[in-house]
Amino acid sequence: MNTGHDNNSRHDRSASAKWFTDSRYGLFIHFGPYAQYGRGEQVLFREHLDHQEYAQQACSWNPEHFNATLWAQTARKAGMKYACLTTRHHDGFCLWDSQYTDYSTAAQACGRDLVREFVEAFRAEGLYVGLYYSWMDWRIPAFFDGPEKDPDGWQAMKEYMHNQVEELLTRYGQIDHFFFDGVWPRTAEELGSIELVRRMKELQPGILVNNRLGPSEGTRTYADGGAGAGDSEVLGDFGTPEHQIVPDPNRLWESNQVTTWRLWGYAAGERWRSADMLLDMLCECAEKGGNLLLNVGPQPDGQLPPEFVQRALEIGAWLEVHGEAIYGADGGDLIEFVTRGRQTTSGNHLYLIIRFWDGKPVLRLADLISRVTRVTLLTTGQELEFEQQDQVLWIKGLPKERPTALFPVIWVECDGVPKSNIWGQQRLWQGDPSRIADWARTRGSSVYADGEKR
Known part of the structure; x- marks a missing residue:
């Protein structure tokens, strides 16, 4: 593996890399007040909703049937080895008791620290724990104006983000996996990504941080399925191709995929992919040497959609018998096998x-x-x-x-x-074409059926 920048040390030979590679299969959970709308996690922005009305509904949200233990037990039975929860998505609403804002589940209607409940329940089931955090906050103009247009507002926003990440890494014990998202239109330099990751690894020495830390000056943001992700070619312990399975040559990687056709947050009436299609994604990731982080968008009341549970448990039953072909596998692609x-x-x-x-x-x-x-x-x-x-x-x-x-x-x-x-x-279509010429020559060299020249 590319050892890259020492400010964001690679974990290719570390214990943290071993658990990641051995796991091969994780659960991504997009959960937030947007679930009440039933039209995905980005409904606020995509439909240009009124901010005050959205905030009012967010602050009255009560996922009364949220039971992190049931989530964790389902994930374990499904054969997943780790899970990552959206602690704050682009709408800015927090699922934990943050001292830096009252826009959270803890300070508002349900009065619960959902991050704590998630971490404790999944850890109790023996799963590794990951947290997602959005750099972006659609409510704050300074994030989009940037440091040149609004230096004071930008500095306050940056401190807010860094402080919240520290909260997440100091309140809940060991965190194994951290997933940033939503960088556009900012850069790693503006966000202070290097200094933040350095601090994160002081607080959590074994943590793996993803590659969505913002493009650096002189580098490009490359394909992940969404232009806003801010993939860095040089920063981050693991790559995160989204809606596609493309190995990352620079580091560990996990493909982020939905169980539905498109949306990450709960969407009423969304179509669901079949269990064999989802299993094939997992097998393709393992074949190519990476992980699958498979998403679910829980219902607004906190329950996992039954369509997801059915498919997840089907795959879990398959893994009980065939798991040795997936967990800790060294990748495959040894021989030509596409026809089988x-x-x-x-x-x-x-x-x-x-x-x-x-x-x-x-x-x-x-x-x-x-x-x-x-x-x-x-x-x-x-x-x-x-x-x-x-x-x-x-x-x-x-x-x-x-x-x-x-x-x-x-x-x-x-x-x-x-x-x-x-x-x-x-x-x-690869390699030296002379091998194909030699193979073709075994039947002759003419266009006639028997290969003989006339």
Whole structure:
């Protein structure tokens, strides 16, 4: 990994990086007074609502059925290993008892510190704890005017943000994961990102901080699914591609994805992605060496939507059987396997995650050059016969019917770390084209069916 700037030390070999990599799967929770509108987390801005009316409704919000223990138990049963809660989104409303504002759940209607309840409940279930914090506050003109137009207002806003982050890191014990968001139109220099992260790591030495710390002078903000995220190419312990799965070459990474079609906060009538589509996202992240942070937007009363719970528990049941192919996996993409599914590796094991089960008794696996010692259908525990010949592995005795409603997994044990030949290392439209010419030459070189020249 890129060791980058020492002011924001990488955790590629640290214990904090190990838990992150071993986890592979986390829960993102977008919860706030916007849930009352049922049109996503950014309804205030996207619909240009009246600020006073929104604030009045926010201050009267009472998520009476919010039960952090039930949330945490659901996440654990779903196979998730960590969770991140939006402590304050772009609307500026805080879910904890902040001494710097009364615009919070603690000071207003429900009178509860939801962050405390979240942290304590998830920690009790053995999950790692993450907190989300928005740099942006749509209510404050100085954030958008910036330090040049309003130096005093900007300085007050900056101090407010830094103070609130310190609150979050000093009141609730160990925090493992911190997710900034909403930088646009500010920069890392204006926000004081470097000094803030330095302070964060003094307070929480093991914490992992994401890359949305603002673009630095001379760098660009790159794609994450939203121009406002402020991804930094050089700052941050982990990358956060949003609505897409793109490995970050500079650091650890997690893909942020919704369980619905688009919105992060609760949206009445939103369409839901299927369990197999969500599981495929998790498998793709693991295959590419990253994590999946899968979002839910709880209902305004604090309950998790039943559509989410159903899908999450389906995936959790799959992980109980197949989790070794995901948790702590070293990534995959060892051989060409798109026509069948996905793959991960761990030690001397190769896991074949079959998205497309064709019902045939034999599976042909090309380009694996390591000697195979054992093959098992992990889904059922059935030992499978196999044969290796000319860098092709034939796996035999597969059942006609798919042995699970989701993705069956075949476990292949090798005599060492699995390795592939040049065809596994260079894929479609990649590498040296001479290998393809040599392969084509095995049938001849003419356009006629038999390859012979006329």
